[in-house]
Amino acid sequence: MQSALQRRRIDRDELRRISEVMPERDREVLRRIDEHRYLTTHQIQSFTFTAHGSAGSAARTTRYVLARLERLALIRSLPRRVGGVRAGSAARIWQLAPAGARLLRDEGQTYRSHEPSLRFLQHCLAVADVHLGLRNLTTMESVEAVEIATEPTSWRRYIGPGGEQRLLQPDLASVVRTRDYVDRWFIEVDLGTESLPTVLKKCGQYETYRASGIEQEAHDAFPLVIWVFVSQARAEKVKSSILRSPRLTPELYRIVTTDGFATSAQEWLQ
Numbered sequence: 001m002q003s004a005l006q007r008r009r010i011d012r013d014e015l016r017r018i019s020e021v022m023p024e025r026d027r028e029v030l031r032r033i034d035e036h037r038y039l040t041t042h043q044i045q046s047f048t049f050t051a052h053g054s055a056g057s058a059a060r061t062t063r064y065v066l067a068r069l070e071r072l073a074l075i076r077s078l079p080r081r082v083g084g085v086r087a088g089s090a091a092r093i094w095q096l097a098p099a100g101a102r103l104l105r106d107e108g109q110t111y112r113s114h115e116p117s118l119r120f121l122q123h124c125l126a127v128a129d130v131h132l133g134l135r136n137l138t139t140m141e142s143v144e145a146v147e148i149a150t151e152p153t154s155w156r157r158y159i160g161p162g163g164e165q166r167l168l169q170p171d172l173a174s175v176v177r178t179r180d181y182v183d184r185w186f187i188e189v190d191l192g193t194e195s196l197p198t199v200l201k202k203c204g205q206y207e208t209y210r211a212s213g214i215e216q217e218a219h220d221a222f223p224l225v226i227w228v229f230v231s232q233a234r235a236e237k238v239k240s241s242i243l244r245s246p247r248l249t250p251e252l253y254r255i256v257t258t259d260g261f262a263t264s265a266q267e268w269l270q
Contacts, residue, residue: 010073010099018072019103025049026065030100033075035150036128038121041066041092043128047135066094074100076113078121093121119193126258127171127189130228133262134174134187140266147175154186158212168209173223178269184215184223189258190238191230199227199238203248210252224268226254228261 010018025048032047033039039047045062052058069075078093095113096104116124131150137143154173160166172187186206190199206225209215215222229235239255242248256264 010102015099015103018074022103026069027104029065029069030074030096030104033094033096034101034104036124036131038078038093038095038116038124039128040125041094043125043132044094046132066092069100072099073097074103078115080115080118080121093125119191122191123189123193126191126228126230129258130187130189130261131172133265134172134176136262137176137265137269140269142178142180142269143176144179145175145177147177149173156209156214158209158214160208161211166205166208168205176269182219183269184219184221185226186223187226187228189228190234192234196237196241200241200245200248203242203245203253206252207248210249222252224254225252226256226261229255229257232257 028048029044032044036043041062044066045058049058049062049065052061066075070077074097075094076097078095080093097113101113127150131148134146134148137146150172151169154170156168156170158166158168168186170186171189172185174185174187176183176185188202203225210222227235227238229238235255235257239253242253242255243250254264254268
């Protein structure tokens with residue numbers, strides 16, 4: 001059941017006053033939650049509160065800012081936590097409240113917060129973890145910048161072989177700029193909830209989009225498709241299926257696990 005704070009309604013004038021005095025860091029927190037739909041306290045800290053002298057200081061400031069945004073009825077926490085109640089405050093999961101969405105978006109747009117299915121929630125949080133892993137690539141000496149697009153900015157529209165409109169929907173699209181070259185990646189995060197035929201069908205969509213030539217015309221090359229899986233067994237099964245498929249191009253794909261993503265990404269850039 002929602003608390004009185006979470007049910008509090010903000011009228012247009014009050015929302016404008018809040019927006020006028022809101023620190024940019026608070027607005028950045030709202031934007032991060034908006035782009036991923038759901039984030040844990042720890043993920044918000046990793047995205048936004050990175051300039052503190054210690055992890056303890058960053059954690060305290062994060063909790064303080066989130067508590068303020070909750071009192072203003074701009075964000076809401078979900079009843080469930082990652083890892084259960086014992087995981088502590090860092091495991092609280094946040095979403096925008098309607099007023100927070102209105103502050104970021106057009107007043108005419110409607111927004112309703114709701115509790116998601118466990119499957120959808122876990123996927124959103126896993127994609128956010130991969131996003132954070134990509135951001136950390138900037139710690140490499142050779143990496144000058146990392147640009148990351150979340151859904152729906154990561155999506156690509158194209159024309160299918162029969163002239164029909166199609167939509168490719170990567171979880172993330174990234175551009176990693178180093179001193180010597182530019183790497184482009186489409187990223188799919190799979191928690192083992194999709195069947196193997198569904199995964200291979202998505203690979204087929206990438207092949208069709210590649211055949212359209214849109215990316216090559218814009219960037220002179222087609223991005224690698226990175227599949228991130230939870231288990232090594234699942235990753236190996238998909239990898240062997242891609243190798244056996246006559247309609248797929250194995251060199252187009254990189255198959256990794258969530259635990260090995262950061263290390264593999266650094267190796268691809270060396």
